[in-house]
Amino acid sequence: MLLRVDPSLSVSLHEQIADGLKEAIAAGRVSDGERLPAARDLATSLDVNVHTVLRAYADLRDAGLIELRRGRGAVVRAGDLARRRLTVAKLARELVAEGRAQGISDTEIIALVKEAQC
Amino acid sequence: MLKRRIVLAAPGLALLAVLVPTLLLADRLPDPLASHWSFSGEADSSMGLTPLTAFVAVAVSAAWALLVRQAVARGSELRLTVAPWVWGAVTFAAGLQLTTLAANVDVADWRAAELPAWALVATFAATALAAVAAHLLEREHPVSLVTASVQRPTVGLRSGERAVWSARVQGRWALAGAAVIGVGLIAAALASGNWWLAAIGALAALAAATVSEIVATVDQRGLTIAYGPLGWPRQHVPLEDIAEAEQIDIDPWRVGGWGVRKVPRRPGATAVVIRAGEGIQVRRRDGRDLLVTVPDAGTAAGLLNDLSAR
Numbered sequence: 001m002l003l004r005v006d007p008s009l010s011v012s013l014h015e016q017i018a019d020g021l022k023e024a025i026a027a028g029r030v031s032d033g034e035r036l037p038a039a040r041d042l043a044t045s046l047d048v049n050v051h052t053v054l055r056a057y058a059d060l061r062d063a064g065l066i067e068l069r070r071g072r073g074a075v076v077r078a079g080d081l082a083r084r085r086l087t088v089a090k091l092a093r094e095l096v097a098e099g100r101a102q103g104i105s106d107t108e109i110i111a112l113v114k115e116a117q118c
Numbered sequence: 119m120l121k122r123r124i125v126l127a128a129p130g131l132a133l134l135a136v137l138v139p140t141l142l143l144a145d146r147l148p149d150p151l152a153s154h155w156s157f158s159g160e161a162d163s164s165m166g167l168t169p170l171t172a173f174v175a176v177a178v179s180a181a182w183a184l185l186v187r188q189a190v191a192r193g194s195e196l197r198l199t200v201a202p203w204v205w206g207a208v209t210f211a212a213g214l215q216l217t218t219l220a221a222n223v224d225v226a227d228w229r230a231a232e233l234p235a236w237a238l239v240a241t242f243a244a245t246a247l248a249a250v251a252a253h254l255l256e257r258e259h260p261v262s263l264v265t266a267s268v269q270r271p272t273v274g275l276r277s278g279e280r281a282v283w284s285a286r287v288q289g290r291w292a293l294a295g296a297a298v299i300g301v302g303l304i305a306a307a308l309a310s311g312n313w314w315l316a317a318i319g320a321l322a323a324l325a326a327a328t329v330s331e332i333v334a335t336v337d338q339r340g341l342t343i344a345y346g347p348l349g350w351p352r353q354h355v356p357l358e359d360i361a362e363a364e365q366i367d368i369d370p371w372r373v374g375g376w377g378v379r380k381v382p383r384r385p386g387a388t389a390v391v392i393r394a395g396e397g398i399q400v401r402r403r404d405g406r407d408l409l410v411t412v413p414d415a416g417t418a419a420g421l422l423n424d425l426s427a428r
Contacts, residue, residue, distance in 0.1 A: 002273065002417050004281040029414065037284050037335070045282035045337035 152231035213241030296326030
């Protein structure tokens with residue numbers, strides 16, 4: 001699993017870490033039941049504060065993708081459905097970003113999605 | 119194709135070469151047979167003909183199955199790297215059985231059986247010759263179809279960007295093997311009251327458990343390998359020592375087996391082999407190579423290269 005963060009980007013570090021992990025889970029590069037690196041190890045590797053990593057892990061837990069347990073660390077709990085949802089969620093974020101870049105309002109984007117459903 | 123057929127059929131012929139003389143000589147053998155000799159040349163242990171033959175037949179068949187399995191997995195193009203080992207093991211097992219037959223034939227009681235030294239020498243010589251022959255028969259096949267791997271892979275790390283790659287690699291059989299060895303030896307120790315055996319059993323189980331699983335990490339500090347379920351001991355190659363990393367295909371039969379080992383015929387090269395297949399080869403600045411079986415090896419090698427180029 002490759003995780004990259006860039007401090008010069010406007011996106012916060014914990015979000016970058018969470019996004020990277022989500023992408024790895026969606027792509028199946030980490031499998032269900034696999035233990036993620038200890039937050040302390042990941043923080044040292046990426047040269048960030050351990051709380052930054054813990055916050056990313058908490059985000060993933062709230063999204064129902066990992067389980068956090070004392071002593072066991074972070075364990076991936078993402079079934080097939082969660083993976084597929086992640087893949088589509090990533091496309092949705094890209095759609096919104098592209099829409100904004102093209103100067104299309106969010107309401108219009110939603111209308112476009114509804115149109116596409118027909 | 120003929121050569122491949124010979125490679126695959128030979129263990130079967132070896133089995134026949136053992137079973138036919140065993141059946142023919144069965145009437146002229148004592149029961150039980152002398153099966154072990156002390157250094158002074160006296161028979162000191164015996165075994166029935168049926169268990170001995172069954173043991174040898176199972177050993178030869180298991181080695182044969184290993185060979186057939188690799189042939190099925192690798193197809194007709196690739197080299198059967200296991201062939202020299204299988205031919206050697208099969209010849210050795212067959213040689214031991216034939217030596218035992220020669221020692222026991224026309225002897226009334228197993229205690230009187232004398233070990234013919236020439237037969238032992240011949241067994242060792244035949245084992246070596248068989249291994250070489252299997253190698254020569256398979257030599258024309260390439261070890262891997264991946265000829266030119268990507269030169270110096272990269273993940274395109276931008277300046278200022280930080281990255282970490284990590285992967286857990288689990289061997290399918292090592293932990294089970296560790297449990298079997300450990301429990302077996304400890305049970306044997308309890309039965310026989312020999313505590314050295316229990317200590318050896320515990321150590322063997324521990325050693326096998328240590329290489330049953332690794333977590334490999336690549337980051338700004340370099341490459342770190344944490345062994346075993348406890349993540350200890352740890353092996354570290356600092357980034358500044360790394361000259362280059364590449365993705366390779368690791369065949370345990372070519373690097374000397376599973377576990378942590380010196381690679382035969384490659385001075386300074388060490389291999390960490392948890393399973394067969396994809397892995398990274400890390401070249402240190404002092405020329406020593408470290409080979410590690412990891413998934414997604416192209417990414418791991420690419421990140422190491424990008425980080426060490428900074």
